[in-house]
Amino acid sequence: MTVIDRDMDSAMVDRIVDGPGGYTGVAGDEQWAAQIRRLAKLRGATLLAHNYQLPEIQDVADHVGDSLALSRIAAEAPEDTIVFAGVHFMAETAKILSPDKTVLIPDQRAGCSLADSITAEDLRAWKDEHPDAVVVSYVNTTAAVKALTDICCTSSNAVEVVESIDPDREVLFCPDQFLGAHVRRMTGRENLHIWAGECHVHAGINGDELADQARTHPDAELFVHPECGCATSALYLAGEGAFPEDRVKILSTGGMLDAARESNARQVLVATEVGMLHQLRRAAPEIDFQAVNDRASCKYMKMITPAAMLRCLTEGADEVHVDPETAKLARASVQRMIEIGQPGGGE
Numbered sequence: 323m324t325v326i327d328r329d330m331d332s333a334m335v336d337r338i339v340d341g342p343g344g345y346t347g348v349a350g351d352e353q354w355a356a357q358i359r360r361l362a363k364l365r366g367a368t369l370l371a372h373n374y375q376l377p378e379i380q381d382v383a384d385h386v387g388d389s390l391a392l393s394r395i396a397a398e399a400p401e402d403t404i405v406f407a408g409v410h411f412m413a414e415t416a417k418i419l420s421p422d423k424t425v426l427i428p429d430q431r432a433g434c435s436l437a438d439s440i441t442a443e444d445l446r447a448w449k450d451e452h453p454d455a456v457v458v459s460y461v462n463t464t465a466a467v468k469a470l471t472d473i474c475c476t477s478s479n480a481v482e483v484v485e486s487i488d489p490d491r492e493v494l495f496c497p498d499q500f501l502g503a504h505v506r507r508m509t510g511r512e513n514l515h516i517w518a519g520e521c522h523v524h525a526g527i528n529g530d531e532l533a534d535q536a537r538t539h540p541d542a543e544l545f546v547h548p549e550c551g552c553a554t555s556a557l558y559l560a561g562e563g564a565f566p567e568d569r570v571k572i573l574s575t576g577g578m579l580d581a582a583r584e585s586n587a588r589q590v591l592v593a594t595e596v597g598m599l600h601q602l603r604r605a606a607p608e609i610d611f612q613a614v615n616d617r618a619s620c621k622y623m624k625m626i627t628p629a630a631m632l633r634c635l636t637e638g639a640d641e642v643h644v645d646p647e648t649a650k651l652a653r654a655s656v657q658r659m660i661e662i663g664q665p666g667g668g669e
């Protein structure tokens with residue numbers, strides 16, 4: 323592991339405080355950004371940031387996008403070290419697709435309530451109850467769950483993935499119940515069993531709120547970003563008619579940014595984690611982008627603080643490990659998805 327010279331700004335490093343909500347004590351200012359870039363260069367690292375990261379983390383990164391797009395960038399990047407500013411399952415997915423690279427996450431405690439809603443033991447027991455079923459898992463799952471999965475999916479391609487399966491085979495769909503309900507409605511499939519998982523950020527975007535927003539913003543468009551699981555309830559509710567269908571756009575990150583640049587709307591409501599607003603406002607400053615729920619902020623995403631980034635690049639921690647056999651099986655489930663159709667994403 324490279325040892326970084328701490329002299330240049332050891333005072334900044336010394337200010338890092340490790341608290342219950344993550345690492346704090348360092349402001350994300352220009353001096354910090356210069357230090358992060360210098361350390362990344364010394365370490366030969368590329369910096370990837372998920373769309374739901376804090377604005378200063380997005381601004382310092384080499385690439386910003388959704389989890390799958392970033393994992394593919396990680397695999398293609400010439401650098402041997404990847405710093406993944408996102409939550410743990412995302413850094414694991416990057417490791418699965420880049421087994422020979424060093425993958426670092428600035429704070430390994432940054433979990434995901436959706437990924438945590440099904441464990442490998444849960445899935446094994448569920449499979450035992452349905453031994454002939456095909457398992458489809460959303461990308462918001464741990465490497466261990468992906469390793470027990472036949473085909474992964476994103477919300478962009480979940481319907482296509484399920485339609486590719488023999489209609490007579492049972493399907494176990496996990497972990498997101500909203501995405502599962504959307505897939506069942508779109509495919510009309512009766513033999514689709516859905517795991518009752520959800521994300522705590524979802525809970526803040528409900529049907530009443532969407533209907534209310536449609537009423538009070540009669541000219542606004544609604545952008546729903548289907549990745550990360552953060553918007554699947556909005557996806558489901560929009561399909562149920564809680565928001566007029568002609569004003570709803572279901573878009574990947576890249577599609578959302580393109581649509582923002584092309585839109586004539588004066589106001590756009592965004593039904594996803596609030597971090598996405600930063601990229602949208604940069605892409606189309608003339609549009610008034612508002613969150614459907616401004617409390618839809620993921621506390622795990624926000625654990626990747628300026629202090630956590632500094633610690634990560636100074637110490638070379640936290641390193642993400644996935645055992646080779648798990649990684650091989652998990653990679654196969656991701657690759658099967660890619661063979662079936664475009665996973666969508668933020669490219």
Ligand code: SF4
Pocket residue numbers: 409433434435436437462521522523524550551552595620621622623
């Ligand atoms: S917003 Fe929800 S699905 Fe996305 S990372 Fe946070 S907990 Fe997981």
